[in-house]
Amino acid sequence: MPLISFGGAKHDAWLSAIIAIIFGMVGSYIITSLAAKYPSMTIIQSSQHIMGKWLGKLIGLIYIIVSIILAATFTRDFIELFLHFITPFMSDTILVTVTLATSVFVIRTGLQGIGRLAELLVPLLFGAIITGLILSIGNISYIPTIRLEQSWSSLLTDALTQLPYLGMIMAWLFLYPYLPQKSQTPKTLYLSLFIVGLALILVASTIIAVHGPFVPPRLNYHFFTIIQLIEIAGFLRGVEIIFLVGWISTSIIAITLFYYLSVLSVQQWLGIKRHERLIIPLGIICGAGAIYGFDSYMSLRVFFDLEHLGIIVLPVEFGLPLFLLLVNYFKERFSPADSLHAHTAAKDNHN
Numbered sequence: 001m002p003l004i005s006f007g008g009a010k011h012d013a014w015l016s017a018i019i020a021i022i023f024g025m026v027g028s029y030i031i032t033s034l035a036a037k038y039p040s041m042t043i044i045q046s047s048q049h050i051m052g053k054w055l056g057k058l059i060g061l062i063y064i065i066v067s068i069i070l071a072a073t074f075t076r077d078f079i080e081l082f083l084h085f086i087t088p089f090m091s092d093t094i095l096v097t098v099t100l101a102t103s104v105f106v107i108r109t110g111l112q113g114i115g116r117l118a119e120l121l122v123p124l125l126f127g128a129i130i131t132g133l134i135l136s137i138g139n140i141s142y143i144p145t146i147r148l149e150q151s152w153s154s155l156l157t158d159a160l161t162q163l164p165y166l167g168m169i170m171a172w173l174f175l176y177p178y179l180p181q182k183s184q185t186p187k188t189l190y191l192s193l194f195i196v197g198l199a200l201i202l203v204a205s206t207i208i209a210v211h212g213p214f215v216p217p218r219l220n221y222h223f224f225t226i227i228q229l230i231e232i233a234g235f236l237r238g239v240e241i242i243f244l245v246g247w248i249s250t251s252i253i254a255i256t257l258f259y260y261l262s263v264l265s266v267q268q269w270l271g272i273k274r275h276e277r278l279i280i281p282l283g284i285i286c287g288a289g290a291i292y293g294f295d296s297y298m299s300l301r302v303f304f305d306l307e308h309l310g311i312i313v314l315p316v317e318f319g320l321p322l323f324l325l326l327v328n329y330f331k332e333r334f335s336p337a338d339s340l341h342a343h344t345a346a347k348d349n350h351n
Contacts, residue, residue: 021197027318028169028189034325035176043173043321044268050328057269059320063173064265066316068282071258072289073303075099078251079290080297081224086244096290100283103256107263107279111178114260118253125246129199132227132243133206139229140209169193170317174261259286 038046043063048056079095087095106113169189203223210226224247227240262282267275294300 018197018201021193021200024169024193024197025190027321028172028193030318030321030325031169031172032176032189034321034328035173037325037328040177042177042264042268043324044265047324050324050331059324060265060269062316062320063170064262064269066170066313067258067262067265068286068289069312071255071262071286072293073300074251074255074258075286075290076294076300078248078255080300081244081247081251084297093291096287099252099255100259100287100290102252103259104279104283106252106256107260108276111175111260114253114256117256121246121249121253125250126195126199128243128246129203129223132223132230133202135230135232136206136210136226139226140206142209142212170313171257171261173321174264259283262286 034043034046038049041049044060047059050056051059075096078099079092082090082095083092106117172189207222207226210229211222224240224243227243230240259282263275263278266272266278266282272278294303
Protein backbone atom coordinates (compact mmCIF):
# COMPACT_ATOMS: atom_id res chain seq x y z
CA MET A 1 0.00 0.00 0.00
CA PRO A 2 1.67 3.25 -1.11
CA LEU A 3 1.09 5.04 2.18
CA ILE A 4 4.45 6.78 2.37
CA SER A 5 4.08 8.20 -1.13
CA PHE A 6 2.35 11.09 0.61
CA GLY A 7 5.65 12.13 2.13
CA GLY A 8 6.72 14.38 -0.69
CA ALA A 9 9.78 16.55 -1.12
CA LYS A 10 7.94 19.82 -0.71
CA HIS A 11 8.20 22.07 2.30
CA ASP A 12 4.40 22.30 2.59
CA ALA A 13 3.69 18.56 2.37
CA TRP A 14 2.05 18.61 5.79
CA LEU A 15 -0.35 21.39 4.75
CA SER A 16 -1.37 19.66 1.50
CA ALA A 17 -2.06 16.53 3.56
CA ILE A 18 -4.43 18.52 5.79
CA ILE A 19 -6.29 19.87 2.76
CA ALA A 20 -6.49 16.36 1.29
CA ILE A 21 -8.02 15.06 4.53
CA ILE A 22 -10.68 17.79 4.41
CA PHE A 23 -11.54 16.85 0.83
CA GLY A 24 -11.58 13.21 1.89
CA MET A 25 -14.07 13.98 4.67
CA VAL A 26 -16.40 15.66 2.17
CA GLY A 27 -16.08 12.66 -0.15
CA SER A 28 -16.78 10.32 2.76
CA TYR A 29 -20.00 12.16 3.50
CA ILE A 30 -21.13 11.79 -0.11
CA ILE A 31 -20.27 8.09 -0.20
CA THR A 32 -21.93 7.19 3.10
CA SER A 33 -25.02 9.24 2.19
CA LEU A 34 -25.44 7.31 -1.06
CA ALA A 35 -24.76 3.95 0.59
CA ALA A 36 -27.30 4.68 3.33
CA LYS A 37 -30.01 5.21 0.71
CA TYR A 38 -29.66 1.58 -0.38
CA PRO A 39 -28.19 -0.20 2.62
CA SER A 40 -28.56 -3.71 1.20
CA MET A 41 -27.09 -2.90 -2.22
CA THR A 42 -23.56 -2.35 -3.45
CA ILE A 43 -22.88 0.42 -5.97
CA ILE A 44 -23.16 -2.18 -8.75
CA GLN A 45 -26.76 -2.84 -7.74
CA SER A 46 -27.92 0.58 -6.56
CA SER A 47 -26.67 2.30 -9.73
CA GLN A 48 -28.99 0.10 -11.80
CA HIS A 49 -31.93 1.02 -9.60
CA ILE A 50 -31.20 4.73 -9.80
CA MET A 51 -30.21 5.01 -13.47
CA GLY A 52 -31.98 2.05 -15.01
CA LYS A 53 -30.54 -1.28 -16.09
CA TRP A 54 -28.29 -0.25 -18.98
CA LEU A 55 -26.93 3.04 -17.68
CA GLY A 56 -26.55 1.41 -14.28
CA LYS A 57 -24.58 -1.44 -15.80
CA LEU A 58 -22.34 1.06 -17.57
CA ILE A 59 -21.61 2.76 -14.25
CA GLY A 60 -21.01 -0.65 -12.69
CA LEU A 61 -18.57 -1.50 -15.46
CA ILE A 62 -16.64 1.68 -14.69
CA TYR A 63 -16.28 0.62 -11.07
CA ILE A 64 -15.15 -2.85 -12.13
CA ILE A 65 -12.45 -1.39 -14.38
CA VAL A 66 -11.23 1.02 -11.68
CA SER A 67 -11.12 -1.78 -9.08
CA ILE A 68 -8.97 -3.89 -11.41
CA ILE A 69 -6.70 -0.91 -12.16
CA LEU A 70 -6.21 -0.22 -8.45
CA ALA A 71 -5.53 -3.88 -7.67
CA ALA A 72 -2.93 -4.04 -10.47
CA THR A 73 -1.36 -0.69 -9.57
CA PHE A 74 -1.08 -1.47 -5.85
CA THR A 75 0.43 -4.84 -6.74
CA ARG A 76 3.11 -3.24 -8.90
CA ASP A 77 3.84 -0.55 -6.32
CA PHE A 78 4.22 -3.24 -3.67
CA ILE A 79 6.67 -5.41 -5.61
CA GLU A 80 8.79 -2.35 -6.41
CA LEU A 81 9.76 -2.37 -2.74
CA PHE A 82 11.25 -5.83 -3.19
CA LEU A 83 12.87 -4.98 -6.52
CA HIS A 84 14.62 -1.92 -5.06
CA PHE A 85 15.54 -2.98 -1.53
CA ILE A 86 15.14 -6.71 -0.92
CA THR A 87 15.33 -8.93 -4.02
CA PRO A 88 16.61 -6.74 -6.88
CA PHE A 89 17.42 -9.69 -9.14
CA MET A 90 14.13 -11.55 -8.79
CA SER A 91 11.68 -11.58 -11.68
CA ASP A 92 8.76 -9.20 -11.32
CA THR A 93 6.54 -11.95 -12.76
CA ILE A 94 7.39 -14.24 -9.87
CA LEU A 95 6.77 -11.52 -7.30
CA VAL A 96 3.41 -10.60 -8.82
CA THR A 97 2.37 -14.25 -9.01
CA VAL A 98 3.26 -14.90 -5.36
CA THR A 99 1.52 -11.71 -4.22
CA LEU A 100 -1.73 -12.43 -6.05
CA ALA A 101 -1.63 -16.11 -5.05
CA THR A 102 -1.55 -14.95 -1.43
CA SER A 103 -4.53 -12.72 -2.13
CA VAL A 104 -6.41 -15.63 -3.72
CA PHE A 105 -6.01 -17.63 -0.52
CA VAL A 106 -7.56 -14.79 1.50
CA ILE A 107 -10.32 -14.07 -1.03
CA ARG A 108 -11.53 -17.66 -0.88
CA THR A 109 -12.32 -17.12 2.80
CA GLY A 110 -14.59 -14.22 1.90
CA LEU A 111 -15.00 -10.74 3.31
CA GLN A 112 -14.85 -12.02 6.86
CA GLY A 113 -11.36 -13.37 6.25
CA ILE A 114 -10.19 -10.01 4.87
CA GLY A 115 -11.65 -8.23 7.88
CA ARG A 116 -9.98 -10.54 10.39
CA LEU A 117 -6.68 -10.20 8.55
CA ALA A 118 -6.97 -6.41 8.67
CA GLU A 119 -7.72 -6.45 12.40
CA LEU A 120 -4.54 -8.43 12.95
CA LEU A 121 -2.13 -6.71 10.56
CA VAL A 122 -3.09 -3.03 10.28
CA PRO A 123 -1.94 -2.31 13.86
CA LEU A 124 1.47 -3.66 12.82
CA LEU A 125 1.88 -0.90 10.25
CA PHE A 126 0.85 1.89 12.60
CA GLY A 127 3.07 0.44 15.31
CA ALA A 128 5.96 0.38 12.84
CA ILE A 129 5.27 3.98 11.76
CA ILE A 130 5.17 5.21 15.36
CA THR A 131 8.37 3.33 16.15
CA GLY A 132 10.08 4.77 13.07
CA LEU A 133 8.98 8.31 13.91
CA ILE A 134 10.26 8.11 17.48
CA LEU A 135 13.60 6.51 16.58
CA SER A 136 14.16 9.03 13.76
CA ILE A 137 14.27 11.98 16.16
CA GLY A 138 18.01 11.56 16.56
CA ASN A 139 18.53 11.94 12.79
CA ILE A 140 16.65 15.22 12.46
CA SER A 141 18.83 17.86 10.82
CA TYR A 142 16.17 20.31 9.65
CA ILE A 143 13.13 21.71 11.43
CA PRO A 144 10.13 22.13 9.09
CA THR A 145 8.55 25.56 9.34
CA ILE A 146 4.90 26.40 8.92
CA ARG A 147 5.30 29.23 6.45
CA LEU A 148 3.61 28.79 3.09
CA GLU A 149 6.19 28.43 0.32
CA GLN A 150 3.84 27.31 -2.46
CA SER A 151 1.05 29.13 -4.20
CA TRP A 152 -2.43 28.08 -3.16
CA SER A 153 -3.09 26.63 -6.61
CA SER A 154 0.04 24.48 -6.34
CA LEU A 155 -0.92 23.46 -2.81
CA LEU A 156 -4.41 22.41 -3.91
CA THR A 157 -2.91 20.42 -6.78
CA ASP A 158 -0.68 18.54 -4.33
CA ALA A 159 -3.68 17.85 -2.10
CA LEU A 160 -5.75 16.55 -5.00
CA THR A 161 -2.86 14.32 -6.03
CA GLN A 162 -3.13 12.57 -2.67
CA LEU A 163 -6.88 12.02 -2.90
CA PRO A 164 -6.77 8.91 -5.12
CA TYR A 165 -5.07 7.15 -2.19
CA LEU A 166 -7.41 8.52 0.43
CA GLY A 167 -10.17 7.71 -2.02
CA MET A 168 -9.81 4.08 -1.11
CA ILE A 169 -12.93 4.98 0.84
CA MET A 170 -14.60 4.08 -2.46
CA ALA A 171 -14.52 0.55 -1.09
CA TRP A 172 -17.32 1.51 1.31
CA LEU A 173 -19.68 1.64 -1.67
CA PHE A 174 -19.20 -2.12 -1.89
CA LEU A 175 -18.72 -3.03 1.77
CA TYR A 176 -21.57 -1.04 3.33
CA PRO A 177 -24.25 -3.75 2.82
CA TYR A 178 -22.17 -6.27 4.77
CA LEU A 179 -21.56 -4.11 7.84
CA PRO A 180 -23.43 -5.23 10.97
CA GLN A 181 -23.82 -1.72 12.44
CA LYS A 182 -24.47 0.59 9.53
CA SER A 183 -25.34 3.55 11.75
CA GLN A 184 -21.73 3.63 12.97
CA THR A 185 -20.24 3.60 9.45
CA PRO A 186 -19.87 7.39 8.97
CA LYS A 187 -18.18 7.81 12.37
CA THR A 188 -15.84 4.90 11.68
CA LEU A 189 -14.94 6.28 8.27
CA TYR A 190 -14.28 9.80 9.56
CA LEU A 191 -12.17 8.45 12.43
CA SER A 192 -10.17 6.29 10.02
CA LEU A 193 -9.48 9.26 7.75
CA PHE A 194 -8.40 11.36 10.72
CA ILE A 195 -5.95 8.71 11.92
CA VAL A 196 -4.55 8.15 8.42
CA GLY A 197 -4.29 11.90 7.89
CA LEU A 198 -2.43 12.38 11.16
CA ALA A 199 -0.02 9.62 10.16
CA LEU A 200 0.54 11.25 6.77
CA ILE A 201 1.29 14.64 8.31
CA LEU A 202 3.77 13.14 10.79
CA VAL A 203 5.45 11.04 8.10
CA ALA A 204 5.75 13.98 5.69
CA SER A 205 7.16 16.22 8.42
CA THR A 206 9.69 13.58 9.50
CA ILE A 207 10.88 13.01 5.93
CA ILE A 208 11.49 16.73 5.54
CA ALA A 209 13.14 16.95 8.99
CA VAL A 210 15.62 14.16 8.15
CA HIS A 211 16.30 14.74 4.43
CA GLY A 212 15.72 18.48 4.30
CA PRO A 213 13.10 20.49 2.39
CA PHE A 214 14.12 19.17 -1.02
CA VAL A 215 14.22 15.39 -1.20
CA PRO A 216 15.83 14.07 -4.43
CA PRO A 217 12.94 13.55 -6.86
CA ARG A 218 14.08 10.03 -7.80
CA LEU A 219 14.50 8.83 -4.22
CA ASN A 220 12.28 5.79 -3.83
CA TYR A 221 10.12 5.26 -0.73
CA HIS A 222 11.29 8.21 1.34
CA PHE A 223 10.05 6.96 4.70
CA PHE A 224 11.78 3.61 4.27
CA THR A 225 15.09 5.37 3.65
CA ILE A 226 14.90 7.35 6.89
CA ILE A 227 14.16 4.16 8.82
CA GLN A 228 17.28 2.62 7.26
CA LEU A 229 19.30 5.44 8.87
CA ILE A 230 18.20 4.51 12.38
CA GLU A 231 20.84 3.18 14.75
CA ILE A 232 20.17 2.09 18.31
CA ALA A 233 22.97 2.55 20.84
CA GLY A 234 25.30 3.55 18.02
CA PHE A 235 25.65 0.09 16.51
CA LEU A 236 22.32 -1.77 16.27
CA ARG A 237 20.79 -1.37 12.83
CA GLY A 238 18.20 -3.21 10.74
CA VAL A 239 15.19 -1.54 12.35
CA GLU A 240 13.60 -1.36 8.90
CA ILE A 241 12.54 -4.99 9.25
CA ILE A 242 9.83 -3.82 11.65
CA PHE A 243 8.50 -1.43 9.07
CA LEU A 244 8.74 -4.02 6.30
CA VAL A 245 6.57 -6.47 8.24
CA GLY A 246 3.84 -3.88 8.70
CA TRP A 247 4.10 -2.56 5.16
CA ILE A 248 3.99 -6.00 3.57
CA SER A 249 1.00 -6.97 5.69
CA THR A 250 -1.11 -3.93 4.89
CA SER A 251 -0.06 -3.98 1.23
CA ILE A 252 -1.44 -7.49 0.94
CA ILE A 253 -4.68 -6.27 2.52
CA ALA A 254 -5.00 -3.34 0.08
CA ILE A 255 -4.28 -5.55 -2.93
CA THR A 256 -6.61 -8.27 -1.69
CA LEU A 257 -9.41 -5.80 -0.98
CA PHE A 258 -9.54 -4.42 -4.52
CA TYR A 259 -8.98 -7.86 -6.00
CA TYR A 260 -11.96 -9.02 -3.93
CA LEU A 261 -14.04 -6.01 -4.99
CA SER A 262 -13.29 -6.86 -8.62
CA VAL A 263 -14.54 -10.41 -8.11
CA LEU A 264 -17.60 -9.23 -6.15
CA SER A 265 -18.45 -6.57 -8.74
CA VAL A 266 -18.19 -8.89 -11.74
CA GLN A 267 -20.24 -11.52 -9.91
CA GLN A 268 -23.05 -9.03 -9.26
CA TRP A 269 -22.72 -7.38 -12.67
CA LEU A 270 -23.13 -10.72 -14.48
CA GLY A 271 -25.59 -12.16 -11.98
CA ILE A 272 -23.42 -15.20 -11.22
CA LYS A 273 -24.19 -17.10 -8.03
CA ARG A 274 -20.74 -18.57 -7.42
CA HIS A 275 -17.56 -16.54 -7.48
CA GLU A 276 -14.91 -19.25 -7.72
CA ARG A 277 -14.84 -19.25 -11.51
CA LEU A 278 -14.01 -15.52 -11.53
CA ILE A 279 -11.02 -15.50 -9.17
CA ILE A 280 -8.40 -16.90 -11.54
CA PRO A 281 -9.41 -14.94 -14.68
CA LEU A 282 -9.49 -11.65 -12.79
CA GLY A 283 -6.21 -12.54 -11.09
CA ILE A 284 -4.62 -13.03 -14.51
CA ILE A 285 -5.93 -9.63 -15.64
CA CYS A 286 -4.64 -7.91 -12.49
CA GLY A 287 -1.29 -9.67 -12.81
CA ALA A 288 -0.91 -8.73 -16.47
CA GLY A 289 -1.70 -5.12 -15.61
CA ALA A 290 0.88 -5.09 -12.81
CA ILE A 291 3.60 -6.64 -15.00
CA TYR A 292 3.02 -5.10 -18.41
CA GLY A 293 1.22 -1.90 -17.48
CA PHE A 294 4.44 -0.14 -16.44
CA ASP A 295 7.85 -0.54 -18.05
CA SER A 296 9.73 1.00 -15.11
CA TYR A 297 9.32 2.38 -11.62
CA MET A 298 9.31 5.94 -12.93
CA SER A 299 6.44 5.19 -15.31
CA LEU A 300 4.54 3.88 -12.29
CA ARG A 301 5.19 7.10 -10.37
CA VAL A 302 4.12 9.17 -13.38
CA PHE A 303 0.90 7.16 -13.49
CA PHE A 304 0.24 8.17 -9.87
CA ASP A 305 0.16 11.84 -10.91
CA LEU A 306 -3.06 13.81 -10.84
CA GLU A 307 -3.09 13.98 -14.64
CA HIS A 308 -3.25 10.17 -14.91
CA LEU A 309 -4.56 8.21 -11.93
CA GLY A 310 -6.38 11.29 -10.65
CA ILE A 311 -8.37 11.65 -13.86
CA ILE A 312 -9.39 8.00 -13.63
CA VAL A 313 -10.05 7.62 -9.92
CA LEU A 314 -11.28 10.97 -8.58
CA PRO A 315 -14.46 11.17 -10.71
CA VAL A 316 -15.27 7.56 -9.83
CA GLU A 317 -14.56 7.98 -6.12
CA PHE A 318 -16.45 11.21 -5.59
CA GLY A 319 -18.01 12.45 -8.84
CA LEU A 320 -20.20 9.45 -9.70
CA PRO A 321 -21.50 8.96 -6.13
CA LEU A 322 -22.44 12.66 -6.01
CA PHE A 323 -24.17 12.38 -9.40
CA LEU A 324 -26.10 9.27 -8.31
CA LEU A 325 -27.05 10.93 -5.04
CA LEU A 326 -28.45 13.96 -6.88
CA VAL A 327 -30.37 11.82 -9.39
CA ASN A 328 -31.80 9.78 -6.53
CA TYR A 329 -32.81 12.97 -4.72
CA PHE A 330 -34.78 14.26 -7.68
CA LYS A 331 -36.35 10.85 -8.28
CA GLU A 332 -37.54 10.71 -4.68
CA ARG A 333 -38.82 14.26 -4.81
CA PHE A 334 -40.70 14.12 -8.10
CA SER A 335 -41.42 10.37 -8.38
CA PRO A 336 -41.73 9.07 -4.82
CA ALA A 337 -43.61 6.00 -6.01
CA ASP A 338 -40.49 4.85 -7.88
CA SER A 339 -38.27 5.17 -4.83
CA LEU A 340 -37.03 1.96 -3.25
CA HIS A 341 -35.01 1.46 -0.10
CA ALA A 342 -33.73 -2.04 0.54
CA HIS A 343 -33.38 -2.96 4.21
CA THR A 344 -32.53 -6.64 4.11
CA ALA A 345 -28.97 -7.28 5.19
CA ALA A 346 -26.73 -8.41 2.36
CA LYS A 347 -24.97 -11.77 2.54
CA ASP A 348 -21.37 -12.43 1.78
CA ASN A 349 -21.60 -15.10 -0.94
CA HIS A 350 -17.89 -15.71 -0.74
CA ASN A 351 -18.09 -17.76 2.42
